[in-house]
Amino acid sequence: MSRVYNFSAGPSMLPEKVLKTAAEEMLDYKGSGQSVMEMSHRSKTYQAIFDETEALLREVMNIPDNYKVLFLQGGASTQFAMIPLNLMNKNNKADFVVTGQWAKKAYKEAARYGTANVVASSEDQTFSYIPKLDKATFTPDADFFHICVNNTIYGTKWNTFPETGDVPLIGDISSCILSEPIDVTKFGMLYAGAQKNMAPAGVTIVIIREDLIGNAMDITPTMLNYSTHSENGSMFNTPPCYCIYVAKLVLEWIKNDIGGLEKMKELNEKKAKLLYDFLDSSEMFRGTVVAEDRSLMNVPFVTGNDELDAKFVKEATAAGFVNLKGHRSVGGMRASIYNAMPIEGVEKLVDFMKAFEAANK
Numbered sequence: 001m002s003r004v005y006n007f008s009a010g011p012s013m014l015p016e017k018v019l020k021t022a023a024e025e026m027l028d029y030k031g032s033g034q035s036v037m038e039m040s041h042r043s044k045t046y047q048a049i050f051d052e053t054e055a056l057l058r059e060v061m062n063i064p065d066n067y068k069v070l071f072l073q074g075g076a077s078t079q080f081a082m083i084p085l086n087l088m089n090k091n092n093k094a095d096f097v098v099t100g101q102w103a104k105k106a107y108k109e110a111a112r113y114g115t116a117n118v119v120a121s122s123e124d125q126t127f128s129y130i131p132k133l134d135k136a137t138f139t140p141d142a143d144f145f146h147i148c149v150n151n152t153i154y155g156t157k158w159n160t161f162p163e164t165g166d167v168p169l170i171g172d173i174s175s176c177i178l179s180e181p182i183d184v185t186k187f188g189m190l191y192a193g194a195q196k197n198m199a200p201a202g203v204t205i206v207i208i209r210e211d212l213i214g215n216a217m218d219i220t221p222t223m224l225n226y227s228t229h230s231e232n233g234s235m236f237n238t239p240p241c242y243c244i245y246v247a248k249l250v251l252e253w254i255k256n257d258i259g260g261l262e263k264m265k266e267l268n269e270k271k272a273k274l275l276y277d278f279l280d281s282s283e284m285f286r287g288t289v290v291a292e293d294r295s296l297m298n299v300p301f302v303t304g305n306d307e308l309d310a311k312f313v314k315e316a317t318a319a320g321f322v323n324l325k326g327h328r329s330v331g332g333m334r335a336s337i338y339n340a341m342p343i344e345g346v347e348k349l350v351d352f353m354k355a356f357e358a359a360n361k
């Protein structure tokens with residue numbers, strides 16, 4: 001068996017230990033005589049897996065008791081509609097900072113249900129930076145203020161969050177959940193599709209302050225109402241059982257093998273620094289994002305020559321570094337170096353880039 005270094009933006013690598021445990025438990029989960037895939041979600045065995053997953057997430061992310069954790073389906077993209085349907089019902093207004101395609105999609109979807117205001121955007125420079133905000137442009141009576149904390153496609157992240165006062169701040173953390181500690185209390189709600197840094201595709205995590213639940217618009221479909229899922233422990237209908245189980249294994253790995261999110265952050269900073277330092281010193285490759293807003297998770301880079309980019313991607317793939325082609329809207333390359341990417345993967349990629357540069361001067 002040989003495994004590649006997979007730099008995919010999502011779905012993406014999972015820790016090898018997690019995959020091995022899942023494989024070992026595939027046919028017979030802890031003497032139950034069944035796979036977790038086959039179990040009733042109402043069984044005691046499965047409820048124990050579910051409860052443990054939530055408890056671990058609360059512990060690892062330090063989630064306060066006045067926040068609910070929901071395990072939903074439909075991806076982060078469904079949240080773009082659920083957020084306005086559930087929260088835009090007091091003054092029917094919300095603020096958005098447009099820092100990339102996902103942030104823009106969240107804004108556009110909300111604009112279908114109320115007044116969506118763009119506070120700032122970095123589209124003028126292909127989303128290569130996080131815009132500075134002017135509080136005078138905030139809507140004082142907005143129902144919420146939305147940001148995309150890590151911009152997966154463009155490789156930027158927010159390092160300090162907007163001060164929104166009483167207006168609940170909502171953060172899309174799809175591509176940075178569990179990558180470093182985050183102060184949940186600064187947010188009314190955080191959400192993430194799990195397939196970047198937490199589990200296989202299929203489960204969406206919502207962490208929401210209790211007081212924000214229960215004020216959905218009348219038109220809200222039952223399945224899109226946070227109350228429905230909150231009142232039923234995320235089991236109004238069948239949850240994505242197997243994904244939640246893998247999320248549990250990932251959380252155990254972060255807690256027991258890595259040592260928590262402070263340690264995870266150190267590792268992620270070390271990996272990202274290796275790559276950014278090389279990009280800053282290279283004469284062939286350069287990063288596309290302003291230095292102070294660089295993501296720890298997604299690193300876009302270019303040579304400035306489309307043919308050379310294509311040659312690099314082709315040769316890298318042949319050498320076992322896969323999914324390095326950049327997003328179609330940025331071009332070039334993108335290395336997604338989520339939690340599960342081992343440091344050797346980044347070291348070897350940098351060695352490969354150095355050799356490519358020398359051979360193609």
Ligand SMILES: *Cc1c(COP(=O)(O)O)cnc(C)c1O
Nearest residue numbers: 075076077102152172174175193
């Ligand atoms: C991938 C991604 C999404 C979309 O997630 P889906 O689960 O595919 O709907 C939204 N926001 C961010 C930041 C992402 O990285």
